[in-house]
Amino acid sequence: MQLKINGQSMDVSVDQDTPLLWVLRDHLKLTGTKFGCGKGLCGACTVLVNDKPLRSCSVPVSVLKGMNITTIEGLSGSTAIQQAFVKHDVPQCGFCQSGQIMAATALLATNANPSENDIKNTMTNLCRCGTYPRIKAAIQDVAKKELIL
């Protein structure tokens, strides 16, 4: 099966029903995307598919053929939101952070200036360390910048 991940075409041979998460982690060794619950409840496994956020633990890889998949490895490491996460010193244990970054990236891609409510309603990824106040601040920081531009 052919997948388009981070702009590259990749070949995998797995069962059709294998969720994307495990194709990424166990077969393609793209381990930046994390496993937290396996049931679409926590968002640790969030990736972008055609620029929309997707919880990769809950989608069989076969339905994603031909679509543009972006994982945390596909971001430069210094996108506006990544820089803002560093500036606001967001991560604690870090385990949920790839998913948070992907969810925030998707939000800002469709809504350059999200309101507090937009952030609250979209950023549903869990963080047991409680980095929420800083995630919010980091997103708001990027949103403000985009306004000025």
Add this chain to the structure above:
Amino acid sequence: MIFNISRRGFIAGLGIASSSLTLGFSAHAKQIKTLIDLNGYVSIDVDNNVLLTLPKAEMGQGVNTTFAMFLADEGDLDWSKISVQSSNDLSLTGGSGSISGNWRSIRRAGAILRVQLIQAAAEFWQVSADEITAKNSILSYQDKSITYGQLVSKATLLKLPKRLKPKKWDELNLVGKPTITIDAQQKISGELKYTGDIQLDGMLYAAIYHAPFSLEERIKTTYKQLDQIEGLSYNNQISQKGLVIINGAIALLAEDYWQAQKRLDALELHFTDDLTVIDTHKYAKQLNTILKDQSTLENVSIDQYFEIGNLTHSSMETSTCTVGFIDEKWHVWAPTQNANDAMRFAQAGLIVDKPIQLHTMPLGGAFGRRLVNDHVGQAISIAEKSLKPIQLIWSREQEIKHDHYRAMIHARIQVSVDETALSAFKNGTTKLNKAITWLGSVASQDSQLIMGLNPIYRFEDQSIRSGSINTPILNGYWRSVGDFPSAFFNESTMDILADKIGMDPLEMRLALLLPSSKEAKLLTLVAQKANWGKSKYAQGIAVKKTFGTEVAMVVDVSVDNNKLTIHKVVAVVNIGLIMNPSGAKAQVEGSIVFGLTAALYKGVDVENGVTTNSNFHDQKLLTLKQCPEIEVYFVEGGRSPKGLGEAPVPPVAPALMNAIFAATGKRITSLGLEDEFIF
């Protein structure tokens, strides 16, 4: 202050290879240790890269950053070239003691490094050491300069300095200023490697299914079950289907985790033993019976029962362990808060004794859960039986069902105050006459549960008693340990009393505290910061000292029908010396979120020996949307830093419940509000 090196037990081992300068330090500053026993060290290589290996685990609490700040300041090191890892024999990390127990050793290591390199430069340029300055890993003399790295091989040949003069507090540049988490960049780019990201050649992935909690030896239950599956026994290595039996659980191996979990789920394992007695509802009744059977005080004015269920740790990273047999040695990669315990589990997991090398990994959260290392024992057992490198991953369901819960605990608190005492109190005496606390718990580690129960308020007569029942449910340490329930019981009771005698909760607390106490000061300050009594929302207050750190808190809520909104939490923390204001604030924020989850959502239920909760839909965590605005203030004072990773947790639940009472007149005495409110 002068550090006398030998007397303080600081041992420096000079690098064996001359390409790096390595200094070792002991976790216990006062103990003389041999080089072999050292469990932390710092080394600098020819390219100026500094690697700090710490005897403590990094689980999000920020120790790596704080220690690196001290090292960089004291050693005049280039911050951008420092990386930190945890030692493979890291010591127990818990009780909020990492910073307070180790910062002096790290400072000394930095100071030795600096002195040693300055000395090397002095010899290199043939000038006096006093004329050399060090900054950003560069040594300068007049217009000449040389990097630390270039002098590393020279420095290794020098004798250690006999006496060291550390810098003055105000000479430190990083310490005391907000500093970004040292590996923040790796964490937000997905580069940081956790245990599950260690991928070995030819590795198989293991999913696991545990036997129910059982009064009998757990292994027996597993056996019985497996006989029914395919005649497997504990001594069999691995079945055709990739099944492996280990102590108390069954594992299934496959080429990816998904396959492993899918095939394991398809087995539809049912344990047939009658385990109906193992039931948290029944335990709750038993606990209340114990409490009811205690005598009632004379003239009792308050006789209140409280309940807390079995609470999960729910770290985002589930129990994971990677194991491979490489070069005649077992290599074990694992998240752990205690390397000794992990090694003990690893050894116990093996049938054939072989050397084990533990690699301690960054933790994806822990909160006390990784003080127990069951995952390590299981993974090594599975690897030994299957003769393959393996990675064990617990599903979220198994993580919730087989956590070592914060033990359920019930309490009965009685307060008796007679009229004479009360009117005297209202007229300005500072004592009330009688309070008594009864406590029941299910935990075997009973002492941790009553920890911190000692009320700080001045009652003439107070006593604490506890009882327990034994259950096979696994219990363990949980962020803030016994201070969590005791804060909920005591600080709720104080509000009940205030209501009873018609006083403002803050005013009554202050009247019952020594005015010079930290608690009184923090309460006064938090009230001021939170606009106590003047907020447009209903407010609740609480104070608690945990692991030496006092925290006072005010929570603002509103309740509309049964819709609860938590608007704001204001915390005032007595921090001692502040090291990293950014990291410190993050710990307080995180603790408040953790405390809110525990207050809002009930613990797990166990029926028939099995936990009925299974994933984040029925064992919820606070979300960003529910997260209130959090304001944090630090009160500094004292000459050493204090632990912060736990102390702000305990006041959250009582402050919240007190606020809900202020809003609704409804007193919540049992944690978990899902049945009463939506939020």
